[in-house]
Amino acid sequence: MDKPKVVLGVSGGIAAYKACELLRRLTESGHEVRVVPTEAALHFVGAATWSALSGNPVSTEVWEDVHEVPHVRLGQRADLVVVAPATTDLLAKAAHGLADDLLTNTLLTARCPVVFAPAMHTEMWEHPATQENVATLRRRGALVIEPSVGRLTGADTGKGRFPDPDEIFAYCRQVLARGARGEKAADLAGRRLVISAGGTREPLDPVRFLGNRSSGKQGYALARTAAARGAEVTLIAANTTLPSPAGVDLVSVGTTAELRAAVLRAAEDADAVVMAAAVADFRPAQYATGKIKKKEDQEPQPLALVRNPDILAEISATRPRPGQLIVGFAAETDEVLAHGRDKLRRKGCDLLVVNEVGETKTFGAEESEAVVLGADGSETPVPYGPKETLADTVWDLVLARLP
Numbered sequence: 161m162d163k164p165k166v167v168l169g170v171s172g173g174i175a176a177y178k179a180c181e182l183l184r185r186l187t188e189s190g191h192e193v194r195v196v197p198t199e200a201a202l203h204f205v206g207a208a209t210w211s212a213l214s215g216n217p218v219s220t221e222v223w224e225d226v227h228e229v230p231h232v233r234l235g236q237r238a239d240l241v242v243v244a245p246a247t248t249d250l251l252a253k254a255a256h257g258l259a260d261d262l263l264t265n266t267l268l269t270a271r272c273p274v275v276f277a278p279a280m281h282t283e284m285w286e287h288p289a290t291q292e293n294v295a296t297l298r299r300r301g302a303l304v305i306e307p308s309v310g311r312l313t314g315a316d317t318g319k320g321r322f323p324d325p326d327e328i329f330a331y332c333r334q335v336l337a338r339g340a341r342g343e344k345a346a347d348l349a350g351r352r353l354v355i356s357a358g359g360t361r362e363p364l365d366p367v368r369f370l371g372n373r374s375s376g377k378q379g380y381a382l383a384r385t386a387a388a389r390g391a392e393v394t395l396i397a398a399n400t401t402l403p404s405p406a407g408v409d410l411v412s413v414g415t416t417a418e419l420r421a422a423v424l425r426a427a428e429d430a431d432a433v434v435m436a437a438a439v440a441d442f443r444p445a446q447y448a449t450g451k452i453k454k455k456e457d458q459e460p461q462p463l464a465l466v467r468n469p470d471i472l473a474e475i476s477a478t479r480p481r482p483g484q485l486i487v488g489f490a491a492e493t494d495e496v497l498a499h500g501r502d503k504l505r506r507k508g509c510d511l512l513v514v515n516e517v518g519e520t521k522t523f524g525a526e527e528s529e530a531v532v533l534g535a536d537g538s539e540t541p542v543p544y545g546p547k548e549t550l551a552d553t554v555w556d557l558v559l560a561r562l563p
């Protein structure tokens with residue numbers, strides 16, 4: 161089989177050095193990569209580096225190897241074009257269809273999915289000129305990853321940071337996989353999706369908590385796949401240690417009360433809410449502000465617990481936005497389908513993903529199998545496989561049910 165052909169466009173920002181890592185990930189995983197830097201990008205990383213890492217010639221303009229008509233061929237032959245980093249200038253040129261170098265020509269001739277990973281200072285990202293250019297590109301089907309929030313070039317921090325190269329790589333792989341299945345890459349464009357992930361922790365005192373073993377991987381896979389399909393994603397993560405998925409707004413929470421507040425806020429303008437988080441059903445009745453000490457002359461006292469609100473049942477009953485779709489998860493150890501159907505009814509959600517769990521199954525694993533039950537009586541089995549496959553199936557089912 162031919163290797164997937166990727167054009168890596170690099171525009172002139174300091175994050176160009178991080179694109180070397182993205183390039184390495186792409187080539188090492190069997191992609192044929194042609195790097196097309198802009199003239200300005202070469203101030204940050206030279207052509208020799210791009211050429212050595214990609215194993216291919218590198219040029220910035222259309223006047224080299226003219227007999228091969230590179231300004232047309234590269235774009236036409238590509239399975240994916242990813243521009244990383246995309247500067248505000250490059251986004252403006254792409255939005256207006258300018259073609260004054262090899263990269264901008266390639267963008268105009270490409271008919272494959274195009275991903276932009278912007279990196280710039282917060283003021284430039286937020287400027288209406290940039291925002292309108294981004295909106296134009298998205299309307300035409302391009303996938304513009306939301307920049308991360310964090311440390312920028314100098315001492316300042318804010319939105320505009322280049323996402324983790326590993327996460328951009330994961331994003332590109334998802335886009336390529338969908339392209340290979342002959343589906344539209346951005347079928348969730350314009351949809352706002354909220355996903356909860358991880359497991360809540362209920363503090364007993366400043367150093368101890370009641371918690372669970374949820375890794376957050378399934379919720380993160382849902383966020384990653386939704387972003388790669390063009391959705392605007394808010395990921396509400398409870399106590400996870402995973403890298404932030406590219407193009408996703410991340411809200412970190414700890415307790416069930418914090419998770420509830422964040423979900424209710426984000427759900428107000430969401431098309432769908434997926435509750436993949438493992439929520440603690442109970443919390444300690446008392447929180448000790450100082451560390452609880454063991455007493456030598458006394459046996460430990462039983463722990464008094466109180467019930468936590470059921471977030472899934474609450475949003476299913478109230479539907480913060482009319483017509484929105486609510487998806488729950490259920491982990492069951494036995495009589496999986498019967499318990500799942502019962503839970504779907506009790507919680508009042510539209511879809512329930514039922515996993516069988518046990519000593520070795522699902523918690524922390526990379527792969528899982530599940531059945532997705534629909535309130536309409538549907539039953540969709542998802543065979544054992546990567547969590548991304550289950551995530552894609554969930555989004556297919558959500559999309560089919562959205563107005």
Ligand code: CTP
Nearest residue numbers: 435437439441468469470471472488489490491
């Ligand atoms: N959930 C929630 N709020 C809670 C507990 C659970 O929103 N307080 C959500 C989870 O995010 C998940 C679904 O409900 O989507 C199923 O959770 P589970 O704990 O299995 O449901 P329970 O009703 O607690 O069922 P069980 O009787 O098995 O404990």
